[in-house]
Amino acid sequence: MLCYRCNGTVDPSRDTCSKCGTDVRVYKKIVYASNRYYNEGLVKAQARDLTGARDSLRKSLYLYKKNTNARNLLGLVEYAMGESAEALKEWVLSKNLSTSRNANVADRFINSMKRNMRELDSEGHGIRKYNQALNYARNGAKDLAMIQLKKVVSVHSNMTKAYELLALLYIDDGKIEQAKKVIAQCLQVDRGNASALHFMKELENMSDRNSSRSVGVVGETDREQLIIPVRFRDYGSYLSNALYIVLGLIIGIAIAWYVMVPGKVEKEMVGVSDEARSYEQVISDLQGEIAALQLSNVNESEESSIEESSMEQSSEEESRESESSAAAKIEETFPAGIVQTDQWTISQDAVNRAVSAYGVPDYTSVYEAFFEVNPGMLSSVNAEHYKNLIIIVLDEGVKQNAVAQAEEYQSAGENSDAGRLYDAIAMAHRNDPELRMKAAACYEAAGDQETAANRYWQVYNLFPESEYTKTCSEKYMELTGKDHIPGVPEGTDTEALTAPLNAEALEQAIVEEG
Template identity: 30%
Template sequence: MDIRGELRYRSLYWYNDGLRKAKIRDLTGAENSLKKSIQFDKYNKDARNLLGLVYYGRGDVTRALVVWTVSLKLVPADNIASDYIDEFKSSRGDLEAVDQTAKKYNQCLQYCRQGGEDLAVIQLKKIVTEHPDFLKAYQLLALLYLHTEQYAKARQVLRKAQKLDTTDPITLNYIYELNRMHRKRTSGQKDVKEQQTVSYKLGNETIIQPVETKEREKGMAFTIANIVIGLVVGAAVMWFLIMPAVNESQARQMNESIVEASDQIASQESEISALEKELESYRTQSDEAQTAKETAESTKSSYESLMDIQTKYRNGSESNENLADELLAINQDCLGDLGKEQFTELTESIYPSACRRQYNRGVANSDVENYEAAIENLSKVVRMDETYDDGNAMYLLAQAYEETGDTENAKNYYQKVTEQFSGTSLAEEAQSALESLNAAGSGNTGE
């Protein structure tokens, strides 16, 4: 084998190693392996693109864009990096969100330097809520919790950070420090407990008991004696003096109440029956009015959303991907004929490019086994166009549901593929997957 072949072989070896680690969320290990792969072959576009996805999976979008840009520059032909970059360029909202997140994170660092840990914690909570893949934000939030001795919250945040990257050294260092502090606190509590006890040996056994004094024992004895005497005296007074009078008064009042209640029951029964009929009438009218009100509000909201989307599309102020999300939220049943015609025109103009971006994103997330994100992407594609990519979108969605353990949704989409694309190889694969799930379900029921 010549030297070029040797370098290419080593590059592929480290790429496969990086891919294997990325699939188990060992993103730090994947990053190191992919960098080695690129060192042996800088034109290995697959390694560069996967490295970009690794950075993206840790919330470092800026580095991901840089890696994809370099990959496209070195290998411009047939490179999926162009799709990744086009998605960000066409979606101003994503770019602005990344920029705002970076500014917020830098502001948190400034708060920490100025002693404003509380403000930094509040800001970081918002960041991780809006961007749950931002690893550095989790790490800084955990560090602040450690600094303020909120160890339970620090442990929760570090668990989330470790799920994003199982071998990140910063996360592991913080976990080690948290465990060290826990052991130190546990040891301190044990010392205090030992100071409150006394131990001595009896034969071959060691006896441990609390430290007690004679004064404490005497005080306890007097307290118990006083309580017992008080209970006895109180019970005697209650039994001989109070209870007879109370029983006589209660009996008299009960007889009077029974007579009065008997007189009222007859008249109240007729009044209750009339009120129930009147109340039922009011409820029926109220339900009808509420239904009409909700229908009118839904129709108004749908038309307003449709007009707003049409304006944004003409002005080019929003990306097609964002407009597609807004279109999916519209209730078409509330639109009239003209509204449905406008809705169809917009979907024909907007859905194709939105489907392509969401589909590419779903495929990429499936490749790194981020199935929850893949389901989110591919579900939108299927809602826009069930037949997209000759049924492959629906088939990949079924696979993603199967990987997350949602067998009901997986079966549903496998069944749709077999019905809508019968006679194709894709339908045969879907049928095979469906039969395997049914067989597995039958086996579990038998057990």
């Protein structure tokens, strides 16, 4: 023990410091109490009661913040509970507050974290996802929160907070068995987790209440309580027996009906579904053709509208012809009603893809699928998902995460994927010229000069007041070999094209269909 005044060594058997003479009686008591809590925390940590250990170690540090052992152990417990940032904080504080001249084990922990930066990034990512899920839960987007948390616990199996929140969401959703499973997983990591134990107890009480039966009346005789069985009515009469037989026959017939009839129906349905499957194959092939033609039209029309106007017109006519021939093929085979159902199917599928992609996360697919949705053709369930997707695609935090993912693609040399992702983000954040500039740079690095030139052209014409105008003009002319950069067609409303998307306006477009 070191003196709090002069840092000299204090003899445990003396009440004053041998160096400066300070009275250390109270100080010693505080340090001993701190050590007692440390010992308690150590025993609990060894028994995997991490919550109990954390509480004891925090008490130890409230008494004596320079208790290096307690702080190092607290960091370790936080790390075991998936709180890497808290663990790192405790070890750094331990290193700085330590008064001991011996080597501090916190150095080893910090160096170990520095050596495994990839793992640290992954844990940081998991914490961010947990915080996002908590936000969703608070905002009522429970489905999205559950998707996020399932992803977190599958990758970070020791993050107890994520288990607790996921269990709560399951319980609120009525999924009791899944909640119990998650709680059991949490208790495997942290045996003394208060929330998990509380939830488990409540679930057990609920199941006890559901399965309990009345055992009868409690009576009292001479200070003793007796449980008297409930008297059952006597069904000895012939009429009652006959009634039971008839009931049994009815139940038997019903069981036979439900077992045998579905088999027959299924056989008939197999033939019908085979035919439907072949028709669906034809439809999806033709839809692929239409989608490819539409995509090439969107990319080409922006740039070539002035200089190649005649060529564009002819290409548009050709594509219109091939589109109409593709649509005609569908209409020859099927009535027009089924073509409209495809739009419906595409919208439902797009919403589901966006939600699934967000769980990965695959931000390119999230943004692209979002803009494939026709908000006027959504089921009531998918309309709710779409509203949550609006929050996601317009969210600045999600944008930053998506940009970070694009930067990872770039670092890995996947410039095409990076460019595509920047394009996807720019669809939602239309007023940010930097995204299109980054997309252009990525396409250029990937060797796709045509697309890169198109993006420079977009920034030049849509953001004439930006700092990128000169660069865009030079880059465009360099990539295309032209001596000037064309403007937009007359009458084009550039402000509307770059106005930020409005969440309310997007929601108003939703029309629920059944």
